[in-house]
Amino acid sequence: MKHFLITIDGPAGAGKTTVSRMLADCLFYRYIDTGALYRAVAYEAKTVEISPDNDAGLENLCHAMTLKFIRDEKGTRLLSNGADITDQIRMPEITMLASAVAAVPVVREFLLNIQRDMAREKGVIFEGRDMGTVVFPNADIKFFLDASHKARSLRRYNELKTQPLEDVENDIRCRDERDSTRSLAPLRSADDAIIINSTDLSAEGVVELMLSDIKNAF
Ligand code: C5P
Secondary structure, X not given: OOOOEEEEEOOOOOOHHHHHXXXXXXXXXXXXXXXXXXXXXXXXXXXXXXXXXXXXXXXXXXXXXXXXXXXXXXXXXXXXXXXXXXXXXXXXXXXXXXXXXXXXXXXXXXXXXHHHHHOOOOOEEEXXXXXXXXXXXXXXXXXXXXXXXXXXXXXXHHHHXXXXXXXXXXXXXXXXXXXXXXXXXXXXXXXXXXEEEOOOOOHHHHHHHHHHHXXXXX
């Protein structure tokens, strides 16, 4: 099969990362978790105490930042300025901060270029919020993965087990609101995206649907 660029967008907890990883394994593709890039900017900003409303500070931070995914025996790792920050960026406070810095134009512009650079070779799946709408409007196939707020919160809660369910529900509600109402690259499905609701589906069930859509599309 020819190598394509596939995008998977959707809200927090819809299962994008799990499904992207499984789909990439089935197709022998790479997958890129673009949320990790926003988390990296948030993590670095927090480390040097730059607040999300300090546009100039964030701009300087981004200009001095190098981001790179590598694969090693632990799986895919994210290096920021050469340091492995894969585990640190999953902390709940970084999650909320990521959604705040993601609304800042200089941050989105910085990461837009990085993401497009990463797409030079095809046979890749990009997952995020604006992959099919803004970053890769000409992607070969686009998916929008959604699920009920309850199902997404439960999944996140079971995955992390670091916060009470009620806190996870509130965090997701707050991020949904911020991600879908920001003026730049808000979370929404592309007009030509295939929409999948995973509320009552297993990850395997979603991947099966996607594989059949991919086969039908080409
Ligand atoms: O996907 P994840 O939950 O790790 O993303 C963290 C945050 O990064 C999201 O809440 C969203 O604000 C932002 N993000 C984004 N655009 C993307 C990927 C993530 O705005 N393509």
